[in-house]
Amino acid sequence: MTTTPPGRPSPIVPRSERLVRWLVLGTAVLASAAVWWPVQAARIKEVASVQGVRANQLTGFGLVFGLDGTGDQSTQSPFTPQALAAFLEKNGIALPPGVTMQPKNLAAVVVTAELPAFAQRGQRIDVNVSSAGNAKSLRGGMLLSTPLRGADGRVYAIAQGNLIVGGAGASAGGSKVQINHLAAGRVPEGAMVEEVVATSLGEDGVLQLDVNANDFATARAVAGAINESKGAGTAQAMDGRVVKVRLPADESERVGFIADLENLPVTLAKPAARIVLNARTGSVVVNEAVTLADCAVAHGALSVTINAMPVISQPSPLSQGGQTVVSEKADITIQQQGGALIQLPAAAKLSDVVKALNSLGATPQDLLAILQAMKAAGALKAEIEVI
Template sequence: MQTTTEKLLRLLISLTVVAASAALWWPLSSQAARIKEVAAVQGVRANQLVGYGLVVGLDGTGDQTTSTPFTQQSLNALLQQMGVTVPPGTTMQVKNVAAVMVTAQLPAFAQPGQTIDINVSSMGNAKSLRGGTLIATPLKGADGQIYALAQGNLIVGGAGASAAGSKVQINHLSAGRVPEGATVERAVATPLNQGEFLQLDLNASDFSTAREVARTINAKMGADTAHAIDGRVVRVRMPASPDARVGFLADIENLPVELAAPSAKVVINARTGSVVMNQTVTLSACAVAHGNLSVTISTTPVISQPSPLSSGGTTVAKEKADITIKQEAGALIQLPASAKLADVVKALSALGATPMDLLAILQAMKSAGALNAELEVI
């Protein structure tokens, strides 16, 4: 007679078997993402800032002013602002100064008094910016207005040394970074509180995603709240109060959206030989023959000298070249129709081709209609 413990143990084993088998036949759920991951609010974005300045305090690794006259001009202008007058025609050999470009991104909703990170890059022939200090540099936007003021000590993630014609360098020395090195002086207006509607711009154009985003918002916030205008734009009706708008966006940006499978695409980088494909790429049945052709050229020097007892003549140096062409046999391999990414990878691996060879093979398969995917070469 079975005890209660044995009955519970058998029940747990049965449930485990059912759960394991369900993983095999239960359909996989669709790919899900939040609205904030597939769309952005129009107008809520970062703005690029740029400025020109000087880095001082370098250990003799600054610009050589004979080759970069703009560094001397900038230094003269800076000294004049400080009340120091340099006699005309004076050539300064200041190796502790470097002319730089300063770039930064002004985040959305940034307010005066807040700080942002800046990047500093050399414009001239400075050997290193390590240990330098950026002098106060105004950062301007695309409209020419000053939005931030940058200044601070540079952090350069490299090191180097040179002596007697030898040089050792680790990483890059002509660019650095100043964390929180700029102070925001002016805010950029955003359309968040303007008008009755707000526009959501999808990261990628897709009609099914636009429809699903609008459907999800309407299901949560009420009918006719969102409308899909096209494959990339969803127009949303917003509350009148600014405080209510912030809460409204906080609610809808975390709503889950069921995304359709992406279109099949194979991306090929012709410069590096990289081949990347997504999960929807499939193959039709085809046959591929692949072989290698190599050409080898070897050069041997041949020296012709006059005989020892000859009265004249000169030594003649020539080269003898041997050219060999070798073609490896390429077997005809049949690739079956594949509906899964793992099968596609296995079939292409069976060819034994290098990534550079796959560039030509995939293009030929696309032309033959065997590759069911969009081919993009970057």
């Protein structure tokens, strides 16, 4: 570092160097501001959706042909030959009375699909196919023409095509090898739309946006972003879920207007502190707003061990009518491990909360009980949701 001797003028710093210094200083200030005042930026289309613009569920029951002996067994799935008989009768083939069909290359399946919004006649959609009987595999099969109906019972699409099954398997001599699931498959673009679902963009010139999360701050932020871009009074937040937007009077401009709305940036407030616990898998998810106060935790483990040993009792030598008897002897051991009392410091950041919880050395299953106890004690500043 150089200094200017007394009595001498200060050295002249070139303009380009001064500009670089100001840029570095400004970058440091912005970085520190981002740390102390974190914000979440998103587009309106990522936090809200237009009411009425949604997909519709379609279902159907069909038959898959061409299986290599891995189809349904008619004795355990009697509806499969019944469906085949109905198909043959529809095509003018009558079976002799008393004839029982037992095809092994046929399987009854349930077909599902989603009809997207604004889908038009002739467009194709993907379908999922799942076995409805006891078929071993749907690999190599072809889905026959299957009507797909909506909740109102009307046919909106017809599905047909070759199945794609993402698994493989083989069995012989009582041994079996299988990779992934063989009783379900997919037909890409396997259904053709036959009926259109009417969708309207707003009623009486008012469009409703439904916020994904029930949050008043998010609804206010969405309305504020629209009013800032399209003019004051264009949008109004009705509650934590609904935002009303006035549409242009000219209907030819509404599509472009909605497209502009969906791409408007919106600044989201910090989310509510929440911890989600999955009691079945032991998963624990903590968001960034969770804070921890000073507390002390002790958690012990209780283990029960059962060992079963076979005991063989044989008859005495030269005895008559004796039999060898095999029984079991069970040894049950209960062991409780004492948990040391560990003090957890207060933590205001997610990284500090994670470090404090990891210091307990508890498994995810143990954390389910520890977090609930910390919440009851008032040391955990978060809402706990168990799924």
